[in-house]
Amino acid sequence: MSLITIGVNHKTAPVSVREKVVFAPEQMSDALRDLARLPGLDEAAILSTCNRTELYCSVHDPRHEAELVRWLGEYHHLDGGALRPFIYEFSDTEAVRHAIRVASGLDSLVIGEPQILGQLKTAYSAAAAQGTLGKLLRRLFQHAFAVAKHVRTDTAIGSSAVSVAFAAVTLARQIFGDIGEQRALLIGAGETIELVARHLRGVGIRELTVANRTPERAEALAREFEARAITLSDIGQVLHEADIVIASTASPVPILGKGAVERAIRQRRRKPVFMVDLAVPRDIESEVGELNDVYLYTVDDLQEVVAQNLASRQEAATEAESIVDVQTEHFMGWLRAQDAVELIRGYRDRAERARQDVLAKARRQLGQGRPPEEVLEFLAETLTNKLTHEPTTSLHQAARDGRTELIGAACELLKLPRLLNDKPKP
Structure with missing residues (x-):
């Protein structure tokens, strides 16, 4: 029996590729059942975020990697051959090491960011609910969770508030200077938008509006951050008020189109607007970036801002890698013992x-x-x-x-x- 992990992430594929292989939450159950039906596959879990899509599998034959790439492409109606250049693959020891590094935030766009651990736990729960976890993957994920906690407790890797959400707010401050005079529209109400709202309130944003498909969630977030809550259908009525627009939803199609933004710009009398699209698939049509007076950034564009925040974490990351090495060997020792x-x-x-x-x-x-x-x-x-x-x-x-x-x-x-x-x- 072998462990195999295949996937794409922010290091190997641009957002235009990553958004094509995202598994929406409502797809996950069906996808896990379909993946588990592959011959020779014993266990399976799927991790899908804005920065990565990964399959974690236990298989009889370590050469199963090609079949997993084929399945990933076919499930999303893509040519597996076209997808192949962006795919990475790990087996056994390296698959274990990769899982632990992902859980610990060492493979993230922002080193040490804590969101990925929650996303990995969600992937674990989804696989457990569908019965696609067995002894091997269950033990691997639980071990990765424990090591991630160890890393965050024993190193300074999470000591500063650094995340993609924080990077977006940092960039907004660099553009506007005094952000206390600006109005922000946040599209979505998930964990990323909650972090954005927290950071914006922390730097004194003048006004916040939260738009979400589900009004109850928008209202809950609005109460917490003294914001206004609206539905997605109301965005067109308030878009012209926003100096800052940050979007992160799980919508399979764009929320904001070029036409809606053009109308808002005319109402703003050409006053510039700063937009950040943190979603994959994208929430804001890429053509919006072609408009005058619009400054549109995607998660890939945040690399430079993120890089400025990494220096303080490098030493902690080196310590964390040592912990990962030791804990990878511990897991492999357990795995080898299973053969006996x-x-x-x-x-x-x-x-x-x-x-x-x-x-x-x-x-x-x-x-x-x-x-x-x-x-x-x-x-x-x-x-x-x-x-x-x-x-x-x-x-x-x-x-x-x-x-x-x-x-x-x-x-x-x-x-x-x-x-x-x-x-x-x-």
């Missing part, structure tokens, strides 16, 4: 059968009136002979054949001194 489970179970079952056989004979002898001392002697001697006969016969033959490696292994397994051509000197 059946062997150990078989050996113990044979010993148990020998015990039961000899015990039954001893009981019959007691029933026949033999003295208990004789029966105990019979039981001990017979059981010892049954347990040692085959190993000692094999060791004797190994010695005759000169198989010193087998003798050495037996000494290590049975905790015996090396007696063959290796007698300790008096």
Whole structure:
């Protein structure tokens, strides 16, 4: 059995590719069931965020990677060959290391950002609910979660408020200077938008409006941050008021089109507007960026801002990588031990059968009136002979054949001194 991870992320694929392989929340159950039906696949989980889509699988054949790439392409109606240049693949040790690094925020656009751990836990819960997790992936995810907590507790990797949301707000401050005079429209009400709202309030934004498909969620967020709540259908009526627009929804199609933004710009009398699209697939049509007086950025455009925030985390990341190395080996030790489970179970079952056989004979002898001392002697001697006969016969033959490696292994397994051509000197 092998572990395989395949995927695309912000390092290997542009947003135009990543948005084509995103699994929307409502697709996840169907996708997991479909993936689990692949021949030779035992377990599966899917992680899908704005910056990455990854398949975590336990398979019989480590060469299964090509089949997983084919499935990913077909599920999204894409040519697997066209997708292949953007795909990365990890197996066994490297797959374990990758999962731990992802959970710890070491593979994120912003090193150490905490959102990915929650997203990985969501992926774990979805797979568990669909019954596509088994012993191997369940143990891997739980181990990754524990190591991520260890990393955040024992290093300074999460000591500063750095995230894609924070990077967006940082860029807005660089553009406007005094952000306290600006109005912001936030489209969506998920975790990313909540972080954006928190950061904007932290730097003194003048006014916040939250637009969401579900009014209840928008209202809950609005109450927390003293904002105004509207539905997505109301955006056209208030868009001209916004100096800053930041969008992050799970919509499969754009929320803001070029025409709506053009009308808002005319109402603003050409006053510039700053837009950040943090969604994948994109919430704002790319053509909006062609308009005068509109400054549109996507998650990929935040790289430079993000880079400025990474310096303080590099030392902590180095410490974290050391923890990851140690914990990867710990998991691989557990995984290797699983190969011996059946062997150990078989050996113990044979010993148990020998015990039961000899015990039954001893009981019959007691029933026949033999003295208990004789029966105990019979039981001990017979059981010892049954347990040692085959190993000692094999060791004797190994010695005759000169198989010193087998003798050495037996000494290590049975905790015996090396007696063959290796007698300790008096």
